[in-house]
Amino acid sequence: MSQKNGGNIGSLKNVVKFCCALAYKEQQNEKIIKIDKNHLRTDELNFNQKVKQYYFQEFMKVNREDHDIREINPVKNERYNRLYEMVEVVETLLTDYQKNIISIGELRKKLTMELNRSLDIIVYHEEKHEENDLISNIYLETVENTLKIMESTYGIKYYGNTSKILTKVLLFFRNNIDTISNDYNYIRIEKIKNIIGKELSKSLVISEKIINNLESNLDYELNTVVQVIMILYVFTMMSTESTSINAIIVAHGYSTASSISSVANQLYGEFIFEAFDMPIDIGPSEVKDKIKNYLSKVDTSKGTIILVDMGSLININSELEEVLEGDLGVINNITTNIALDIAGRIINGEDVENMITGIEKNNPLMCKFIKSKEKKKAILTTCISGIGTAKKLKKLLKECIGDADIEIKEYDYASLNLKGKDDKIFSDYDVKLIITTTKLEIDGVKSILLHDLINGDCDEIFFHVLKDVTINKNIDNIKQDIIKMFSMDNLISRLTILNPNKIINEVETIIVGYERTLDKRFNVDLKITLYIHTSILIERLMLKQGLTFIEEEELKYKEENSNFIRISQDIFKGVIDEYNLEIPLKEIYIIQSIIESRIGKLGL
Template sequence: MALSAKEKLFHKILTHYAASPSGFTAQDCADFMPVNRSVLSHYLNRLCDDGQLSKENTRPVRFYVRQNPSEMSSTSHLVSKREDVFQNLIGAQGSLAEAVALCRSAVDYPGEGLPVLISGESGVGKSHLAMLIHRYAVERGVVAAVKPFVELNCADYANNPELLSATLFGYTRGAFTGADREKRGAFDEADGGFLFLDEVHRLSAENQEKLFLFMDKGYFYRLGDNRTRHPASLRFIFATTENIDTVLLNTFRRRIPVRVTLPNYLSRSLTERVAHVSHFLQQEARSLRRDIHLDNSLMHQLVTSPVRGNIGELKNQIKVMCASAWSDRREAEVISLRSAQTSGETLVISARQPGNAPDASIVIPKAMHDAVIFREFCHSGNVLLLNRKMEQLLTSVSGIMAPDAIYSGYLWQNTMHAINELEIQTGIPCGQEIRKAVWLCMSYALNTPHQPDAVSELLNISDYVSGKARLLAEECLALLAKHVVNQPLPLLMPLLSCAFHTQAGEDDLIQGIIVSHGRSTASSIASIANQLTGGYYFKAFDMPNATSTREIIDLLITHLSRLRQGAGLIILVDMGSLKEIYEEIKLHLHGELLVINNVSTAMALDIASRIQEQQSMEAIIEETKGAYEVEARYYAGMQPGNKIIISCISGEGISRKLKDIVQRYLVQESIDIITMEYDDLKWKITRADPALNGTRLIITTTDLEAGYIPLISVEQLIKEKTQVLKRDYFHGLLTDGGLEPMVEEVVKLFTVEGVASRLNFLNPVVIIDEVEAVIKQYEAFYKIHFESYLRINLFMHIALMIERVMVNNGVRQREEAQLTPEQTAFVAVHDTFFQALNRKYNITLPLTEVLMIYEIMEPWIAPDALS
């Protein structure tokens, strides 16, 4: 049955304003409903009479979506507050809150609900959300528990729309060759329940038309019979990875009022990414019945690195890692997962931990229903009491979280890294209670929406804290952004200021600042002075090399507003006009000012000691006159040379090709290019072998520390900016204009462009992505990362192999070969990694082709990884 004008208007309202707490006006609806204002008001008032909307008699009148006539949330006019299946969805109260609200409204809508279209990249959880919608409908009683959830992937039938039509609607006897009986379709199977059509953009225009006709009229025809109507009652969920405005017919698109977009993995908040990784690890721990010990650096890699397959691929990566580690040591009591660059710190995932055990940083917002705790803390500064109250709330709310479990996990460890660095920079020791307070306050702020009024109130209450405590809080916030999560957390400023007040002590009579050019020069000098004197006497500012004196002055003026007025100020700088700095800063300072150039560690330590002794500014000025003399001596250094070394870990072949490329662009023939075995080069660098004297540059395929000799990896050569390459590595070595074409040749050597030129009919972009997924599974299984040239070799071979097998079934001369134990082990895991490719292209790889892949990888696979 066609939708009435009133129903169409309500569908539009759900799409645009279902989750809007501020509601909407009649004028807001004029953009998507081409009728005059009086007609709109009539429809809106009728929807209010029907219980689907409510209104407030303001001017203009504001309308709100209601869940049902008797229930309207104070914070949302859409979301039911009772617990349901969505509560355990990671992000349901965060990045997916709006999506969940729309899904609930689609199910709760009177009648047969509303169709839902879920869009998002592959692997973001569209299928999982669809199943949750079905479970929610069963919970609410709008769909019987015995009614099915039928899933159909339209991509499987993209090249045969008639077969898809038969699969959806069924067919009659004789409808096509081989149709010897009548057969029911997905519509029959889903009758009374849900039909989930994944990759709906692969539906042909004809099938889209059949679908929206059913949505309008409530019946369908089987393939081969245009007379017999078959009524059905079902709810639709659609999913797509494409732009719905370009891949779906307008007539079809207009019949789907509820549209949900799911974010990709890296767009999710840090706590949600950590929760996903922890959840998948817990699943594996329970499945394998082993505790999992996870290296902290590997956890960092999992939550910060982009995942092409998003959450779905993340789950597969974790499963492969755990399966590989379990297979290597089946008798071990725990499964140990390590990265190539281990940090030495371990996270423990318990096999006995309940599946939905909450993380402290996720639970805190649910516990903190009352802001009184924070107000009381800012009044008293009692860190011990704050921690005790927060712990009590956490353990009581979670019901299963022991006090010790609150202080564990990836985010906790990274927070401790930040506080350790804070101690190093400021010289202020942070005890265990301070560390707990920082963690608890940060976890709360991280998962709570910004509340400007609450922050303003706490800032007013904490006005008594010292300027030094505020500076400590700022330092801590910067380090939390560096180590934990880089997002504004305004609530932390008053809370951390109060937490550090006792530790920082009263403000000093003289305050110190170090400003120096370089990535960490000022910080290094200040941290040494602060640590050795045991106090926070110097604030450091690390400035980029291109920073001007004017920029330094502006930065200092901004900083002065946060300092105690009337105190003396000593500024140590490495360069710049002292007169210009002095004259401008003096205008913004109510105390005495001393600016000293050519800062050094000895100078900073001396002045920090004098500030600690509470010497007057006059005394410090008098004592520092002529105290910091510069000593200079000349030592003969390494003789200049004219030699470039090229070394590749895979051997001489790649080295020679690189040499040929570089040789063509040298500025002079007298520059020698030497290829050297990787191990030989590494040995010579370690022992400072004289054979390296005179080396202008080293080019390698892997990173290596070469001391005083400039060294650049191929990856860096390809990615680095041209001006940096000219300045830092190739100055005086290459002809004018020679750098860019040289890099282009290197790129051609180390990229997969060769694949496209050799494929006949497969889409090179698509097949390369699919092959990359296979290569990643091999890397995860064997716990290695294939170098770029090996990856390119595998890209080419596997892509061409797929095309070869599709055309002529591939190479088969070794089908009866006797396999070695290593080959047998390789073949045993091969099917798992190629499962998606085999299914998509409907192929089965012959044994000979599998062995050819093995021979390419064999030199890089450790022997014990195959056993």
């Protein structure tokens, strides 16, 4: 921890990994592997007996063959640690911005600092390579040409040393391509792109064009860390992301749209217009598909305006509705003068409707304004046990609420948990509330646990959602129906085909078994969740519909949770013997997840 160099967190990770690898190599046949300070002694000349002052700044490759470690290969360069740490920091900062924890100004400042630290390592502290002058010049020329294209097309100005810095970045990763894992950050880079695509989409559009141009001309795929650096560089070069309205120019000819958009972007020094040229030999449907693909990747919630050159394109809105969220304006007979007028209005913060009104007053043009469709309000019901339970909860809730102008929909728990706000349901519906049997947190969306609804602990949230909904029943009647419908006996009888009196006793025995074996007292909300889940689980097993893992997941779970599996099989033995059932490991995994979501990780 006393390391002064960059990348101390990544270095510390590698110390732990390396020590574990060495200890495992020496003690593979031992039941317990012991690690001591001797495992830090990888280099007698450099090892400092004062362990707290010693630091190890290398990535390791550990090769395993025939269940035996054959090789531990240190790759010596602490710069890699810093670069991978940068990706983690960028992801955290973008997530904070997405959650409104930091402002766009703070984000720009912190990302600029992070970028500068990484470039300092790559560019200014780079080790001397016997670099081929021809290769260096080719890279430099390619980068300069790419940046010139971006400046002339999108108005993004770059400074003299930019091309040299980006060239050094590319050469650094080219020289070290064998030692830098391209898979390591794949998930993170996709998450970063996803956040930027939603929140700062224009930066992503330009950086991806730069990346594609460089990959095409240099004939190699850029490392994921390079892609992060390119995205950050573009974001810090762009003066603002305030032009949140998407503006598109579509015109017939090989470069008509590109020429007009280029003039406007350069004059204002900002990326305002994206151009779509329609050469005579390309069909309109192909261009429309490109436009749809573009709009599907950017944030359209603030509105979109499309400038076209012929009346045949004025009705393009009908083919774009599925990818648009905000208002849409279409203006026919585009000219450079009109494009500059629109660009100025966008810079000044006018909305789409006011732009269309202002343009129509001053110009004899055919314009269309299409108000964004209001999404239907919805309440989602979901359950970790599966969609079947969510459907039954939906039916119960509909009976409680009665006729109302809000839709109640069952939805897959795994999809919501994995995708969060990016799930398609949120683009199709205005989701006001999620009712779930297991904890589920999605930024910007209210969610309540089923047991809180039953206990009345979330009445304020639930009835606030219904306040803006037209309903035929009064609130007091809805409250009474919820108490009646969601009583434990009624809930289990409605959710399962089993005898509620018998099944409740059997489930209670199972829950008490877990409390005794784990030496934990479950609170009321956890017990209610387990009552509901276990009742439905037993019904699934009777119907031969138990949930199962795919083979690889099952092996991994079995290897890591053998104690909990054994405990569960013992606890369920009475039910299994009585009904001649088999309990799949996936069902045990779900019970473990429910328990750990309330009381924390089980140390078994």
